Amino acid sequence: MSEGDAALLAGHGLVLAHHDRTVVHGVSLELRPGAVTALVGPNGSGKSTVLRSLARLHKPADGGVRFGEREVWRGSALSGKEFARNVTLLTQHRPTPSGVSVRDVVAYGRFPHRSGWRGVDADGAAAIDRAMALTGVTAMAERGVDELSGGELQRVWLASCLAQETSVLLLDEPTNHLDLRYQVEVLDVVRDLADDHGVAVGVVLHDLDHAAIVADRVVLLSEGRVVASGDVRDVLTTGHLTRAYGVTVHVADDPVTGAIHCRPLGRHTPRPV
16 A cells, blocks of 8 residues: 555544434544555444444534545535445444345345346356355355354355445454454455455454554544544554553564554453563
C-alpha cells in the first residue's frame, strides 16, 4: 500500500445516535486500497455503529461518508445496487435460513451483479466457487445451513460477502464463534484480500492481538470517541490501551511472531519483571 493511495471509503466527523442518545462523537477514518484498518475498543465504544454507518445502514446525525469522491448520504449518492457492487458488510448477527443450501446462501452475494429480468450473472458460478474455497466451505456446499454450527455458518456468510467481489469489505468481529484454526484462516483471508487483490478492509476486532497481526492501521475508540488512530505500534501502546479499557494493558513484542502482544493485567496476573 502506498501512503498516496486515495481512500476508497471514508467517514468524516461522524456523529451517530441511537434514538436521542449520541453514541459516536466526531469520528473520522479512511479505508484505503490494499490496507486493513482495524477498529478496536471496549464494548459500547461505537465500533459496530461506525462500521454500519460506513455500510450505509446508520445515517449520521452529522458528518458524512464518502465513497471515492461521492457522498454516500447526500448529493450524488450511489444507488443501493451500485453501492452493493462496491461495498459489503459481514455483520455479527445474521439469520439462519431454513431449507437453503450453503451454495445458495453464498450465491446471495451475487445479487448486485445480476442483470436483466432473468438475473444473468456470467461470472457468478466462478465467484461462488472461489469464495467457498477461500473460506473452506466447499465440502459442505449442498448441506442445509440450518444443519451447521455457529462457526460453520459464520464462514458461509463470509463466503457470501467474498462472492460479492467488492472493492471494500467491512467485517464486524469475523472471528467470533470460530475455533483457533478458523480464526487464523479468516485473518489470513483478510490479509490476502488486501495484499493480493487490493481490497480496502475495515474490520471490528475484539482481540487486540488479532488486530496487531492483521492490520496496517488501527482506530482505537472509547465512549464513542477516537483515543488514537494510526499505525499499529503508535496506537496499541500501554498508555492508550490502559486509558481506553480502564485496566492496565501490558504491551510487548511477541517472541515468536514479532508482532505486538497485548495482555491486560488483573489483580492476580503476575507482573512483568
